[in-house]
Amino acid sequence: MPSYTAPTKDIQYVLHDVLNISGSDIPGYSDLEPEFTEAILDAAGQLASEVIAPLNVVGDKEGCTFENGVITTPTGFKEAFEQVKEGGWPGLDLPEEFGGQGLPYLMSTAVGEMFSAANQAFTMYQGLTHGAASAILVHGTDQQKATYLPKMTSCEWTGTMNLTEPHCGTDLGLMRTKAEPQADGSYKISGQKIFISAGDHDMSSNVIHLVLAKITGGPEGIKGVSLFIVPKYIVDEDGNPGAKNGVSVGSIEEKMGIHGNSTCVMNYDEATGYLLGDMHKGMRAMFTMMNEARLGVGMQGLAQAEAAYQNAVIYAKDRLQGRAVTGVANPDGPADPLIVHPDIRRNLMDQKSFIEGARAFMLWGAQLIDQAHRSKDKDADGLISLMTPVLKGFLTDKGYEATVNAQQVYGGHGYIEEWGMSQFTRDARIAMIYEGANGVQALDLVGRKLATDGGKHVMAFFEMVKSFCKENGEGDMAEFVDPLKAASKDLQGAGMFFMQNGMKNPNAALSGSYDFMHLFGYVCLGLMWARMAKVSLAALENGTDDPEFHQNKLTTARYYMARQLPMTGTLLKRIESGADPVMTLPAEAF
Numbered sequence: 001m002p003s004y005t006a007p008t009k010d011i012q013y014v015l016h017d018v019l020n021i022s023g024s025d026i027p028g029y030s031d032l033e034p035e036f037t038e039a040i041l042d043a044a045g046q047l048a049s050e051v052i053a054p055l056n057v058v059g060d061k062e063g064c065t066f067e068n069g070v071i072t073t074p075t076g077f078k079e080a081f082e083q084v085k086e087g088g089w090p091g092l093d094l095p096e097e098f099g100g101q102g103l104p105y106l107m108s109t110a111v112g113e114m115f116s117a118a119n120q121a122f123t124m125y126q127g128l129t130h131g132a133a134s135a136i137l138v139h140g141t142d143q144q145k146a147t148y149l150p151k152m153t154s155c156e157w158t159g160t161m162n163l164t165e166p167h168c169g170t171d172l173g174l175m176r177t178k179a180e181p182q183a184d185g186s187y188k189i190s191g192q193k194i195f196i197s198a199g200d201h202d203m204s205s206n207v208i209h210l211v212l213a214k215i216t217g218g219p220e221g222i223k224g225v226s227l228f229i230v231p232k233y234i235v236d237e238d239g240n241p242g243a244k245n246g247v248s249v250g251s252i253e254e255k256m257g258i259h260g261n262s263t264c265v266m267n268y269d270e271a272t273g274y275l276l277g278d279m280h281k282g283m284r285a286m287f288t289m290m291n292e293a294r295l296g297v298g299m300q301g302l303a304q305a306e307a308a309y310q311n312a313v314i315y316a317k318d319r320l321q322g323r324a325v326t327g328v329a330n331p332d333g334p335a336d337p338l339i340v341h342p343d344i345r346r347n348l349m350d351q352k353s354f355i356e357g358a359r360a361f362m363l364w365g366a367q368l369i370d371q372a373h374r375s376k377d378k379d380a381d382g383l384i385s386l387m388t389p390v391l392k393g394f395l396t397d398k399g400y401e402a403t404v405n406a407q408q409v410y411g412g413h414g415y416i417e418e419w420g421m422s423q424f425t426r427d428a429r430i431a432m433i434y435e436g437a438n439g440v441q442a443l444d445l446v447g448r449k450l451a452t453d454g455g456k457h458v459m460a461f462f463e464m465v466k467s468f469c470k471e472n473g474e475g476d477m478a479e480f481v482d483p484l485k486a487a488s489k490d491l492q493g494a495g496m497f498f499m500q501n502g503m504k505n506p507n508a509a510l511s512g513s514y515d516f517m518h519l520f521g522y523v524c525l526g527l528m529w530a531r532m533a534k535v536s537l538a539a540l541e542n543g544t545d546d547p548e549f550h551q552n553k554l555t556t557a558r559y560y561m562a563r564q565l566p567m568t569g570t571l572l573k574r575i576e577s578g579a580d581p582v583m584t585l586p587a588e589a590f
Contacts, residue, residue, distance in 0.1 A: 002311045002420040004053040006045025006114045007359075009549075012038060014360045017535045018528075019367055021106065026367070027374045028104050037107065044111040047087065051080050053118035059260020060121075060423045064201070066252045071200045071262045077122060081203045084155070089115075090126040091153035094133060098149040104374070109299060109366035113359070116296075117303035120427045121260030125158055125198045131293050132159025132210050136229070139277035139285040147235055148208055157206040157241075161286065161293070162193040162230075162266060170440055177213040179228060179273060189213050189230055189273040192250070192265065195434070199264025200232065200249045206241045207232040209266070211273060212282050219280060227282035228273035246271035257426030293435045295365060298391040301399025302358045304428035308406035308421065309351040315419075316344055316409050338409065346563075347409055351402045353560040356553075357525035358395050360532060365391050382457040386449045387524070389441035394521025396431040397438055403428045442513040445520070446498060462492060465527055472534055480533040483561040484526045490568040491523045494575045501578065511582040512575035519571040526565045533557040 012034065015021050021032045055076045062074040084090065093108035094100025108130075115123040133152040136144055151157040168174035177191025189211055200207055209230040218224035233241035250265035277285035320335035329336040338344045365387055372381035403424040407414035414421045432438050450458050465488045473481040494516050502509035536550035536557075544550055 001054075001057055002307070002424075003314070004049055004056075004118050004307050005310060006041070006048050006117075007306060008038070008041040008045045008114075010356060010359065011041055011110050011113070011363070013549075013553075014363050014532075015106070015110065017539070018360055018531055019363060021367065024367070025375075026104070026370050028102070029106075029370070032104070032107070037110075040103075040107060041110060041114075043087070044089065045114050047083065047089075048114040048118035051083055052115060052122055055080055055122060055260070056119040057420055057423065059119065060257075060427075061259075063259035064252055064262040066249065066262075069249065071202060071249060071252065071264070073201050073203055073262065074260050077260065078203050080122065081125065081155070084115075084126060088154075090129060090155040094130070094149075094153045095137070098137075098145070099153040104366075104370045106363060106366040106370055109295075109363060112296065113299050113303050113306070113362070116300050117307040119260070120300055120304060121258040124258065124261045125201065125203060126155050127296055128161065128198050128293075129155055129157075129159040131296070132161060132208060134292055135161075135210055135227070135285055135288045136276065138288045139227075140229075144229065144274065144276065147239065148229065148231075151206070151239075152208060156204060157208055158198060158201070158204040159208045160196055160198055160210065162196055162209050162211040163286065164193060164195045166192065166194055170437065175212060175214065175225065177211065177268065179213040179215045179226060180270075181215065185274075187213075187215070187228060187273045187275065188270040189228055189246075189268045190270055191268050193268070194265050195253060196264045196266045197258075197261055197434075199262060199266050201262045205233075206235075209247065210276065210286070211268065212286060213273070215279060222283060224280055225282040226279055227276045227285040229276050230268065230271050230273040234272060256429055257423065258430055294388050294392040294441075295362075295369070297431050297435045298365075298393075298395040299362055300431045301396035301428060302355060302362055303399075304424050304431070305351060305355050305358070305399040305402035305406075308403040308424035308428075309348070309355055311421065311424075312351070312406035312409040313339075313348060315413075316348060319410075344409060347405050349556070349559045349563070351405055353529075353556050353564055354398050354402055354525070356532075356556060357528045357560060358398070360528035361524050362391065362395065364528065379457075379460065382453055383460060385452065386445075386457045386461065389436075389445040389449060390517060390520045390524060392435065393438040393441035393445075393517045394524075396428070397518070398521070400425070400428040400432055438517070439514060442517040443510060445517050446502075446509055446513040450495065450498070458495065462488065465523070468527065468530065472530070476537050477530075477534060480530045480557055480561055483565045484523070484530045487523045487526050487565050487568040490572040491519055494519055494572050497576050505579055507579035507583050511579045512577075515571045515574045519568050519575070522565055522568050522571070525560065529557045529560045 015037055016034050021029050058076055059074040065072045088101055091100030093103050093105045096102040129152055133149055136148055152159055165175050179187040179189050181187055211228045211230045212225050213228055214224045215226050231245055232247050234243045234245050236242035246269040248267045250267045253263040316339040317337050319338045320333055321338050322335055324336050324340040329340045368380045368384040371377045407421045407425055410421055413419045469481045469485045498509040532553055536553040539550045
């Protein structure tokens, strides 16, 4: 059975050596001293490794059952969820006034990576609750907050988001779910939603659904969509679950992966709902959840890659196959371990360089969210809005690829369920699809985010890279800065192509949007690796208790610069080929 060890040392390195969080002026960051964050990460890592991870295979094999209208989660899930709740982990970054611990979002992200790597399907129950609670926190009335947030913060009640319908996914303007106004100010919600993660289960006493629906008589299309709180059980005057609402589960979706999560078809039959936020402004309220969820999904791509990589390394060191071409490496055995072979090394280095770069990128993104929210920094908000489709799209695409590569290390055994490697690949696959499929993320990046505020935020990113390269381009840093500089020029070249061609032929830009999202991702990881190289070079120069750790960082940084970052040149060529190669073939010829 696969194992998982929480990478707390590497997370600490990013938090303190690279991001220098305790020296930040973001409110709340001064409390994040190394000893404090280490205690949090160690406790979370122990829970992830010892309690949550062993249930990953259980959840995959058992799945959830649906009998007589009741959903039962896999063996051990309920008990593990109680431990998560008892530790206060669901409310780590939620306000203290509602029972949370009020820590920065950054710490929730760091802990979330470990929990997701240990068991993605299990962690989704609390993750979705957090997203729903965040939407209520931002858009809810004082009464709604008082009613729902304390028990959602503790996960005594869990939450969901209900967007998709059988006939509409991304195009939410086509939705048919209706909301009929009632004399008491509530609404009767009727319709069907599909693909609802954690839609119902046996681990909480109430499920608080956030449901998109159209109020009768409202505007057509997306402009007529509103968001509603629709609890499974109506909350009584004492704040407890009361009468059963008109909400029911139609079925559990049969899925490729994340079997331990109860993904449901939800039926609403004149269910009582309460407007959340402004009428006909449901998308604005929902996107409070969606942006957080997209960052969380990017984290899932990284997390599954980390878990798969750890097991691939163990296998590569243990499995004896063939002899090293440069001479026998294991003279006492019948063969050498897999890890002596260059192609296995290439495979593992691809994974390692992605994972460690992606972790720094993700935690930097979480820091930007804290800067935007806690410091009311509009520039940080603009930058993380620009980065969100890159974080979601690039990290899930490359994270999935990493799980496939980890599976490949095992050869035929990677395809056999006994070794458990296929689960990482199957679970990672959904992250490329839900919370906005990656093709939509790319369209959002090129079609909307680049031009936001007159292109201010993408120009700020270019300037950030340029300033780093200018300040650090000499001496030992040159081997890291020069490739970053070249990659950044490729990214700027792609942006210039869009500016010159996109207006007269939008397909010229949109045909290259997916490549641009990846190009952007490669540059972001390149910037992270350059920053890490700077930190580790300084640590070695100034003296460190762990020179091996920093030497390994530099070796991995060199690999990324030499073997991964040059992909930007290929992606630029693809973008510059324009729309013709993509759009010329007639539809009937496919």
